[in-house]
Every structure is written in structure tokens, then in C-alpha cells.
Amino acid sequence: MREKKSFISNEKQSIIKHLFNTIIMSCKTNSIKIVCLSVFGFCAGVLLTCVLITTRRPDTRNGVGGFDAASEAESKEGLENLLSEVENLPALTESTEASTEITYQTYRVKSGDMIGYIADAFDITQDTIISVNNIKQSRLIQPGQYLKIPSMPGIVYTVKKDGETPATIAEKYKVNAEKCAMANSLTLETALKVGASIYVPDAELDWATRQEINGDLFKRPLHARYRLSSYYGWRKSPFNAGKRTFHGGIDMAISSGTPIYPALEGKVTAVGYNATYGNYVIITHHSGYKTLYGHMKSTACKKGNFVYTNTVIGYVGSTGMSTGPHLHFTVYKNGKTINPLTVLN
Secondary structure, three states, X not given: OHHHHHHHHHHHHHXXXXXXXXXXXXXXXXXXXXXXXXXXXXXHHHHHHHHHXXXXXOOOOOOOXXXXXXXXXXXXXXXXXXXXXXXXXXXXXXXXXXXXXXXXXXXXXXXXXXXXXXHHXXXXXXXHHHHHOOOOOHHHOXXXXXXXXXXXXXXXXXXXXXXXXXXXXXXXXXXXXXXXXXXXXXXXXXXXXXXXXXXEEOOOOXXXXXXHHXXXXXXXXXXXXXXXXXXXXXXXXXXXXXXXXXXXXXXXEOOOOOEEOOOOOXXXXXXXXEOOOEEXXXXXXXXXXXXXXXXEEEEOOOOOOXXXXXXXXXXXXXXXXXXXXXXXXXXXXXXXXXXXXXXXX
């Protein structure tokens, strides 16, 4: 009797175990089915959404569009209605005022900046930055310095005589006269007074002015290696101990007999000798410039000669007040000396 009960008990356990395993497997199978059905449903939803969007959106690649009508073609009345709507619209005109209105922003110079790089960054010219900011020597801009940056290329022009107009100024620079007038809120024939300033869009500086400001106007008068033995400005006098004197040029020490060339083409206006400079030559150039070459061993040109930068005008020596072979080189601008190193290429 006990054995029979034990057998029945074991059989029940076996059946229960079998049912449990079946339920587990069924759950696993159903889970997989549920996951698969969910993924399938999501993909189907995405696909249906894409189809609906594509069918409802105009095909921009082929540039289609316009009026959709139920009939085959638009009626004459519909066309006339469209034309009347166009006639009632406000006229569209090209707005040149917006394009010629000048605005300014400021830029702070960073270490390593050059005017050319700054101009390129703001899509203007180097001449624009130089002119608007009244820069006399582009090599001397400093980090931390603020520059005015206009919204269009051009230069500032100072009226030279009474009666000049935007039209005549534009003609001088070969630029658009109307743009010039509008940029300054003037008419083409507005008479300007001497000393007035006007912005000339798209104008450029003349070659000599640009070269001067960039320090590229003059070439070096010695084509061989030399040493700067004395700079421009105040110095201890080499002839009077303890006395300071102003040196109006630079001294370029080099061996005697070295050829000397003009720093810029021009006309020889003086060839001579004096106690200070010894044998010297003076050349007159354009734009108010003159150059002096002193202490020559001998000269190789005559007054009235037109000379070029490859013309030999003399040879290095030590004549006049000199302590040894060198070239004294002076640059005059409108009769006053300037530092030659600011204009030498």
C-alpha cells in the first residue's frame, strides 16, 4: 500500500515537472514572438511614415509647383485674376542703399597679426585698413591696438580744393559715382569744402603711398653685405666726446670702393663736396622724396642724369667727417628727414 502511494506521488511530481517545463518553454517562445512582432511593427510604422511624407511633399529636385486645379487647365478668368493680383502688389526695386550703407566694427590686434591677414578676414583691402585708421607705418601696429573695420572696401579722401564733388572724386579714382555719393549721404553734385573727408568705396591708395606705408618704397643702396654702424636719431657724437647730436640718416659700414646705387629711381639734382659729407650725391624722386648719399670715395654720375636702381652713382669711401669707410644715407620727405629704415625694403 505504501509502495502504491509512493508510485502515485512520484507520478504526480513527474507530471507537475513536465507541465512546469512546458510553461517555461512556452513563455520563452512567446517572449521571442512578442519581441519580433514589436520590431516588425516599429519598422512597418517607420516605412509607412516615410511613404506618406514622400507622397505629400513636392519634388524639389525637379522644381515643380504652382497652382493645383481640379480641371485640366486654368481658365482665362483665373489667369486674369493672377495678373491683377500681381499689378496690385507693391513694386519691387533693387535696394542699393543697403549695399552702400557703411557700418563700422572694431578689431583688437593680436600677436602675429599683419594688416594683410586682417583685411582678408573681413573681406576688405589693406588700403582700407591703412586709410581708415590713418596708419603711417604698417610695420608698427601693436598687439592690443584697436582698428576700425568698415563694412566695404575703400579709402578716406581729404578734399584738396573747394568745389570738389562725389562725382569728380569718383572719377579721379575710377569708381562708381552713385555708390560714392550714397555712401556719404550726398548727391552727385554736392560741393565739398577743402579739408572735408569723404569715404570713397572701392578706391585704392596710389602705389607710392602704399609702398611708403608698408616700408617697401626704397631699395637698399648697397647690394653687398654691410653693417649698420649708426642709426637715425640722437646719438653720442663720434667727434665731440660727451656731446649728443642728432644724426639725420643711417651709416652703412662696408669696404671702400663698394658700388652705391639709387634707393629709388629719380633725377640727380646735386653732385658735390662739403666738409661734412665729403663727396655726395642728391637724387630727387616722386612724391616729395629726396635721398642723399655721403662720404663717397668718388662719384659716378652728373647733375641732371636720370638714374635707376641698377645705376652706379658712386663708390663707398671715407671723405668728409668720417671715421672709416661707410655710406651715409639720408631720406627727405617734403624737405624734412625721416628714418630711412621705415621706408627701406
